Amino acid sequence: MTETSVSLEAPDVLRERMVEELRERGALTSSAVEAAFRKVPRHQFLPEVSPAEVYGAPEALFTKHNERGKPVSSVSAPWLHARMLEAAQVTPGMRVLEIGSGGCHAALLAELVGEQGSVTTVDIDPDITARARERLAEAGYGQVRVREADGAQPLQDAPAEGFDRIIVTVGANDLSPAWMDQLAPEGRLVVPLRFRGLSRTIAFAREGDLLRSDTLIVSGFVAMQGDSAHAPRAVRLAGPDVRLVVDENQPADDDALTEAFAGPRHEQWTGVELGPSGGLLPRLDVWLAGAVAPYGRLRATPEAAERGLVGWVLDRGAPAAWSHNSLAYVALRRAPHAPQERFELGVIAHGPERERLAARLADAVGHFDRVARGAAEPVVRAYRRDGRGPGPGQVTVDKPSVRLVIT
Numbered sequence: 318m319t320e321t322s323v324s325l326e327a328p329d330v331l332r333e334r335m336v337e338e339l340r341e342r343g344a345l346t347s348s349a350v351e352a353a354f355r356k357v358p359r360h361q362f363l364p365e366v367s368p369a370e371v372y373g374a375p376e377a378l379f380t381k382h383n384e385r386g387k388p389v390s391s392v393s394a395p396w397l398h399a400r401m402l403e404a405a406q407v408t409p410g411m412r413v414l415e416i417g418s419g420g421c422h423a424a425l426l427a428e429l430v431g432e433q434g435s436v437t438t439v440d441i442d443p444d445i446t447a448r449a450r451e452r453l454a455e456a457g458y459g460q461v462r463v464r465e466a467d468g469a470q471p472l473q474d475a476p477a478e479g480f481d482r483i484i485v486t487v488g489a490n491d492l493s494p495a496w497m498d499q500l501a502p503e504g505r506l507v508v509p510l511r512f513r514g515l516s517r518t519i520a521f522a523r524e525g526d527l528l529r530s531d532t533l534i535v536s537g538f539v540a541m542q543g544d545s546a547h548a549p550r551a552v553r554l555a556g557p558d559v560r561l562v563v564d565e566n567q568p569a570d571d572d573a574l575t576e577a578f579a580g581p582r583h584e585q586w587t588g589v590e591l592g593p594s595g596g597l598l599p600r601l602d603v604w605l606a607g608a609v610a611p612y613g614r615l616r617a618t619p620e621a622a623e624r625g626l627v628g629w630v631l632d633r634g635a636p637a638a639w640s641h642n643s644l645a646y647v648a649l650r651r652a653p654h655a656p657q658e659r660f661e662l663g664v665i666a667h668g669p670e671r672e673r674l675a676a677r678l679a680d681a682v683g684h685f686d687r688v689a690r691g692a693a694e695p696v697v698r699a700y701r702r703d704g705r706g707p708g709p710g711q712v713t714v715d716k717p718s719v720r721l722v723i724t
């Protein structure tokens with residue numbers, strides 16, 4: 318290795334390059350978050366990994382696996398830290414609660430709240446709290462309070478006025494009542510939420526007893542442990558190769574849907590076209606969850622596509638709807654008459670009700686194209702399930718503690 322390459326790999330240089338890249342890709346947008354990124358020695362939170370890997374990591378770096386080899390803890394990717402912190406809108410003097418303690422994100426928060434503010438980070442795993450405490454102290458952030466607790470439960474020594482920001486850094490299936498109870502009146506909650514087979518980190522602003530989203534980030538997180546642990550339900554339509562992922566509380570008849578999937582298919586193309594980036598699909602995915610019920614995701618392996626079991630669906634899955642004995646999902650094809658690389662959305666359906674179901678889902682895609690395609694991101698409203706939520710007739714996404722309405 319030459320002297321130049323050694324000096325190029327110095328953590329400060331690597332960090333500076335990471336900041337530039339995050340700015341270029343639009344993940345860093347404010348000078349405050351950028352300054353925090355310039356300051357926090359990310360590599361000290363991952364001493365087992367080389368600084369070059371830490372600062373260049375495109376995605377999360379795992380720090381613990383369970384006995385089955387499944388990752389249970391990580392330090393999230395730089396772009397995701399940046400986007401979550403920008404969405405959180407943290408300012409000096411705030412009281413912030415972080416759930417899930419990798420250490421690095423808490424250090425960034427400590428920079429943002431400054432000496433007048435406070436950061437508490439909570440993790441359910443004693444190995445992780447011990448690690449976070451040690452790493453934070455060594456990096457010069459000993460003022461961050463580290464607590465071992467289930468973050469879905471109320472925090473014992475929470476400030477009476479509530480937290481100005483609650484930032485959940487672990488995949489949740491519900492919005493815990495404790496977060497609403499311990500969030501200040503003008504507070505913001507940032508949380509990776511799983512719903513209908515989708516996973517979005519959502520930044521909510523509190524509006525009285527209601528939470529209203531203003532940012533949706535496509536992201537994956539390790540799943541929450543403890544009393545609120547959950548596993549999405551998957552109906553195996555063709556062994557492990559084709560699955561329909563649904564929320565636990567959504568009825569789906571495994572046998573009838575598997576039988577339907579083995580039967581003939583019906584296709585309905587919508588005339589709704591996409592450009593080559595497909596950038597519209599993540600918005601369509603969320604919007605449909607607020608327009609179609611029941612709604613879930615069809616996931617298929619590349620082998621399933623090769624065997625002709627499914628139409629063209631992307632690897633993160635396709636929107637799907639079903640009835641007691643039939644199912645339909647959104648698929649793509651190259652737009653037949655388009656002059657350049659364009660794709661058309663359509664619906665493929667199976668089962669005795671395939672034509673009706675395909676027409677319903679295609680109709681919803683057409684509706685999105687007419688009313689929501691040109692609009693900003695879908696808005697998610699979260700109501701407590703105390704009877705004061707939205708009126709009847711609306712499609713809702715029901716979670717154990719909240720009812721979501723997506724428009």
Ligand SMILES: C[S@@+](CC[C@H](N)C(=O)[O-])C[C@H]1O[C@@H](n2cnc3c(N)ncnc32)[C@H](O)[C@@H]1O
Nearest residue numbers: 390392393417419422440441468486487542543
């Ligand atoms: C993705 S890691 C946190 C990342 C971190 N904030 C960072 O700096 O990048 C998720 C953490 O959530 C923790 N966790 C899982 N379930 C939890 C729960 N119910 N309450 C608190 N922490 C939990 C895990 O132990 C894990 O350490």
